[in-house]
Amino acid sequence: MSYQTTETIQRLWNQFLRDQLAAMPPQERQQYEQQFEDRFGELLKDAADGTGSQDGFLDLVGFGGKGAVPFENISYPYIQPDFDDSIVPSQLHAAAELYYIYQHERMKVFQVVQVLQRLFREGRMRIQRGPGARALYLLDKWKPLRYNQRDRMIAYRRAFNYGRVQAPVGAITNVNFHRQFVGFMVAVSQYFRDLLIGEVIRGGPLIEQRPFGSIGTVQRIGLDLRYALDRSTYGNILALTVETGHYLNEVLKLLDTPDIKKSFDANTKWDVIEMVSNRYLGGIGEPSQRAKMAESGRRILQFIADNDFKTALDPILFQSEMRPMGSHAEAWVAAYRMTPEGRGFSGVTPALRSVLGAQSAVV
Known part of the structure; x- marks a missing residue:
């Protein structure tokens, strides 16, 4: 033609x-x-x-x-136009799992297990034949986690720019991750808050026109976040995440064994983590907030990895796809505000304006 x-x-x-x-x-x-x-x-x-x-x-x-x-x-x-499709899905899924692992790192789970191994070797914990003792023996014997703490810290720095360890020279560091991640969370939260206002004004939950919430804002931040994660999660991130994820799953089972819990007069594995952290590691690492951030943060990152954020998507279909993410975003923001780094959080609307580069209104 x-x-x-x-x-x-x-x-x-x-x-x-x-x-x-x-x-x-x-x-x-x-x-x-x-x-x-x-x-x-x-x-x-x-x-x-x-x-x-x-x-x-x-x-x-x-x-x-x-x-x-x-x-x-x-x-x-x-x-x-294929720029938004030029990503490696496995890297993005690995980033979602790595974020989940990172939050457990902040809960000091890996350090707690190291303390238990030391106490078991030194005979300072009264266990000998139970499932917890056997699990600690196997961890000492086989050392299944080849990626040590420094390896994990480098991965967190590369993918999320979290921590103080120096990233390897020449590696791409996702310096804007936290800003974009918080921005996506507040954009989704703002979208559903505006949507709720629209439902109240229109007198019912069935909306037959574009809602007040900005679809474009959610899509733009989501695409930027997905692109930046794809650029920074190459190399050993996938292997490290798979291995560390299996290890984390096993040590959480270890902490829930009856003989380990009995040694610390604990009812759950989280009680064990709290008691060991307070007694040997200088304090607890916000397990309640970190657990929710791990759960909701991973689900949001999985959604970003699997969504193409099509520009011409029908707004009602977009609303249906995003609705399960709304509760996760609100839960993550609520937990984040209770952590040390989130206590200066200015609120959903001011944070969104900051992410989008909008100037505050002059009164």
Whole structure:
């Protein structure tokens, strides 16, 4: 299809769309709006693919079979937008699990296990034949976790810019992760708060038009966050996450064994972590807040990894997809505000304005 013909189609498309939608009942228009938009994109793409982009370039420079071709007869160059799709899903899923592991690192779970191993070797813990004693013996014998604390700290620094360890020279560090992650959480929270206001104003939960919440804000921050994580989680991040994840799962089972809990007069594994942290590690590491941040943060990152944030997505469909994430975002923000680094959190709306670069209103 020539460039001139394509331009004609583009000019006439809006008129065609207006005429078709005007002839439909109002309740059916929304059903077909996105189908028309998708069909328009398919027509442009098929027209360009049919003529061949290489032939169009040769015609442009005058080397084609027809020699110099008038400009209006050159085929239309359709360029497929694929930047948002150029990510490695396995890296993003690994980042979600690594975030979950990081929060348990902040809860001092790995340090607690090291203390238990030392107490077991030194005979300062009255266990000998139970499942906890056997698990500690196997950890000492096989040392299944090859990635030590420094390796994990480097991974956290690379993927999330968390910690004080120096990142390896030449490695990409995701310096904006926390700002973007908090921004995504507050954007989702603000979206559903605005949506709730819209439901109250309109008098019911069934909304047949675009809600007050900004879909574009959520999508933009989500795409930026996904891109930055993809750039920084190459290398050993996937292997480290898989190995450390299995290890974390086993040590949490170890901490829940009856003989370990009995040694510290504990009812749950979290009591063991608290008692060992207070007694040997200088204090507890906010287990209640960190556990919720780990759960909700991982779920949000999994959602970001698997969502393409399509620009022309129907707002009602977007609302349905995002609804389970709303509670996770609110729970994460509530837990984050109770941690030392989150106590200066200014609130959902001010934080969102800061992430988007908006200036505060002058009173």
